[in-house]
Amino acid sequence: MERLPSAKIRDSLEQRIVDGELNNKQRLDENELSSFYGVSRTPVREALQRLTESGLAEHLPRRGTFVRSPSLGQLVEMFEVMTELECMAIRLAARRVTIKDIKVLEDDNEICREAVKANDTIKYYEVNSRLHNHIYKMSGNSFLANKTRRLHDRLRPFRRLQLRVRGRMTESMAEHDIILSALKAGDADSAVETMKKHIDIVGVRFNDLVSSFNSISDKNKR
Amino acid sequence: MERLPSAKIRDSLEQRIVDGELNNKQRLDENELSSFYGVSRTPVREALQRLTESGLAEHLPRRGTFVRSPSLGQLVEMFEVMTELECMAIRLAARRVTIKDIKVLEDDNEICREAVKANDTIKYYEVNSRLHNHIYKMSGNSFLANKTRRLHDRLRPFRRLQLRVRGRMTESMAEHDIILSALKAGDADSAVETMKKHIDIVGVRFNDLVSSFNSISDKNKR
DNA sequence: CATGACATTTTTGTATACAAAAAACTGAAC
DNA sequence: GTTCAGTTTTTTGTATACAAAAATGTCATG
Known part of the structure; x- marks a missing residue:
């Protein structure tokens, strides 16, 4: 069961958020992340959806996805x-x-x-x-x-x-x-x-x- | 903040799984769901990712996504x-x-x-x-x-x-x-x-x- | 200089296209 | 009938295309 790029990106982002590399309220820019990980927006978006579901990010419709650190x-x-x-x-x-x-x-x-x-x-x-x-x-x-x-x-x-x-x-x-x-x-x-x-x-x-x-x-x- | 199709599909699927309309181990076919909801595969896939993250579905890489009911x-x-x-x-x-x-x-x-x-x-x-x-x-x-x-x-x-x-x-x-x-x-x-x-x-x-x-x-x- | 109408650019969300892997099918060999 | 190599079909995962919304920029008016 080989791991998919979208899953790896999800985990990488989780790590980077928990470790504080990505700061609270920071925008998770789809294009930026795409070029960072060397993939298209599709797997990045899937990763962002999963982060949102798990509570590490917040998604505002048509506005973007943002890091969500606890207060x-x-x-x-x-x-x-x-x-x-x-x-x-x-x-x-x-x-x-x-x-x-x-x-x-x-x-x-x-x-x-x-x-x-x-x-x-x-x-x-x-x-x-x-x-x-x-x-x-x-x-x-x-x-x-x-x-x-x-x-x-x-x-x-x-x-x-x-x-x-x-x-x-x-x-x-x-x-x-x-x-x-x-x-x-x-x-x-x-x-x-x-x-x-x-x-x-x-x-x-x-x-x-x-x-x-x-x-x-x-x-x-x- | 209007709700997106992908979010609505996610919620609909959650409901259908919890209510038992979609049975355990059942394949959540992307094409089937696409035509059911009248959208393309993209929003369906995003919904499936979220269901997987929340534990209601299981995703096997390159095999598909399946309803995951508790034993x-x-x-x-x-x-x-x-x-x-x-x-x-x-x-x-x-x-x-x-x-x-x-x-x-x-x-x-x-x-x-x-x-x-x-x-x-x-x-x-x-x-x-x-x-x-x-x-x-x-x-x-x-x-x-x-x-x-x-x-x-x-x-x-x-x-x-x-x-x-x-x-x-x-x-x-x-x-x-x-x-x-x-x-x-x-x-x-x-x-x-x-x-x-x-x-x-x-x-x-x-x-x-x-x-x-x-x-x-x-x-x-x- | 501030303001706001309008145009331009960027970004998001979805549709479609395509490559690659998995599944299904075919048919020959036994 | 069973088995298995080889092929076709289907499905998944990602890339790209495109429409629409949001953000940004421009510039005339006060």
Whole structure:
């Protein structure tokens, strides 16, 4: 099953939007993108339709398609839902966790620990994502796993910036440790509670979120 | 902001899929749809891209686009997530409910009660949807409200069939009453617990779900 | 200089054209 | 009758063409 140009363009644009290369409200010019990707307008338009459907872009009939980044308010809302989904996933995962799962999680967790020592936020975030994704799958609910992963991906730049807050990476690491031992002990409640603190930047570290948001939208203005 | 043909076709197809007019695995033939809607393939293809992105269709490169209805297993997963989101919405709604909200909910609830008396499941489901949707909005989290409404819509045919199970409509009505009085009394926990029972067809009425599923997929085979 | 009617250019949305891949058909060999 | 190479037909994906709407530019009038 080979990938089509239109699908590759869709993914490329998604990446570029999430990474902040394409700024909020920026027009996604069909002609410009066509020449950028070396194709005609047709596959570009199909990619734009898909981005619009997934919420990363906004389409105004006969006006054009524009990057649609969340406002601070929307970001707070998204984190609130993210927290709920992550907690649901860990709750379900706790009921069906296997030795093998624990092994996989612990291996990744150790890689994270090394990244903390090396103060390597990029590496930490990468492995952290993999670890969380594994928990989603462990829930046994693939619909949930999918939705959660997609939301996780969309919040990526903000979650990543969080790690640069002083002491946050160590704190995150400690939470991972608690979650893992709770899973091992079959203590679902503790796992859920810790996960809630782990994700819920809104309740616990609202100011950090605001400054991450500002730092990203400032970057966009330049 | 006038609606474009491609957008109308997208919505029409969504409706036809959810309503079961277009069956699972059925090929969404571009030429056929073009002549059906009296347009060229271009807007049809754009509509199909969007349906694929939203999960209602599946696209296999160079093979075609096919209706993608959930399997029984996926349906169970979706109801599980639906329950979580509805509970989250009512929990948040309970914290910020106003007199005006209560009034709106009670009005709709009374219309529901009349529908029960008339044994009118269609009317009941219609107003019931509006009532639930109002609760989503009351959560104050529009991101959550959107996601929840969309999932609600996708589960519509199954939720609706549920109401035809003997005694289910009366039971549903009684739960609405409890949820409303809990909201009025500011008792979030009770509202959440009742909502959980209200939605969680999987835990409580799994057999009913299986038979709804079978009745829908039987219909598709004919 | 501001304003607004009119013309020009650009951009969007859809139709059509065409290349290439997949599916369907044909018919010979067994 | 079955199988399979070779061909034809259909379908998909992209390019191009074109109509219509929106944006932009021009310029006379006040």
